[in-house]
Amino acid sequence: MTPAADLDLPRLLNVAGGILDGVSDHFIAGLGAPSAVRKGDTDFATQIDLDLERRIGDELSQRTGFGVHGEEFGGPPVGEGVVWVLDPIDGTFNYSAGVPLTGILLALLADGESVLGLTWLPLSGKRFAGHLDSPLLCNGEPVALPRPTTLAQNAIGFGPFNAGHGGRYPGARRADLIRALSTRVARLRMTGSTGVDMAFAASGTFGASIAFGRHPWDNAAGAALVRAAGGVATDLSGRRWTVDSPSLVAGARGIHSEVMAVVEEVIGDDWSVESTGHPPSHPRSDPTGRPSRPEENNR
Incomplete structure (x- = not known):
């Protein structure tokens, strides 16, 4: 080794x-x-x-x-x-x-x-x-990184989702989070590519980006770039990102903290749809019987 x-x-x-x-x-x-x-x-x-x-x-x-x-x-x-x-x-x-x-x-x-x-x-x-x-x-x-600013002065990258899908981070709860962020950020952006989102978060084009998928091939490069830029890469619970993490939130230190404060306020650690009264979703299955959740793929 x-x-x-x-x-x-x-x-x-x-x-x-x-x-x-x-x-x-x-x-x-x-x-x-x-x-x-x-x-x-x-x-x-x-x-x-x-x-x-x-x-x-x-x-x-x-x-x-x-x-x-x-x-x-x-x-x-x-x-x-x-x-x-x-x-x-x-x-x-x-x-x-x-x-x-x-x-x-x-x-x-x-x-x-x-x-x-x-x-x-x-x-x-x-x-x-x-x-x-x-x-x-x-x-x-x-890269000449921008001076520290606030959430209200930045665009935030947000991973794609279907509001009707379930999974670890149900679409209905993601909608709650995007609704809360929309009143506190300069702009929200959904590019459809975690790689683009995290590169932009590293370089200061975005203040931070949120990815709801767990796949290391989607997240590992971005986590390394953001850290090279002096930023922070965690999961949605605030734990340091590793290959076993179920999600990725990454960006400049102060802005990352502000994003995580909104997550804590709106979601905490309870991502269940029942906690907000949203109707439960019923994800489709692929031929193997596994739930199909394309919103967690960066495609």
């Missing part, structure tokens, strides 16, 4: 960035690709997802010696040792529809902690990267 302190993070960041640069033209050329693998009503993968994951994963493994866990093909356990975690296209629905809010997410995990993150947004020409003890970088240059 390689401890995080023994990793050559600048070299690994350079290698990973070069690999993502090498596939960016492929990513751009595939914009608008249709569904190739259906996962749910609005949840799918394109052939570009599959091709990019194979190509990136093979190159990373060969050049760094560490395994890769991808969204489409899986891989080694993400909570043990050192492993890359990859989302070849974050915001697949956007990508297939031709909406440019989509990108490639890659993070390096060491015993469940995200120690390095890259978010490549080829359609907007932005490449965000950072690791432990490094500044946040955009296109290879340190």
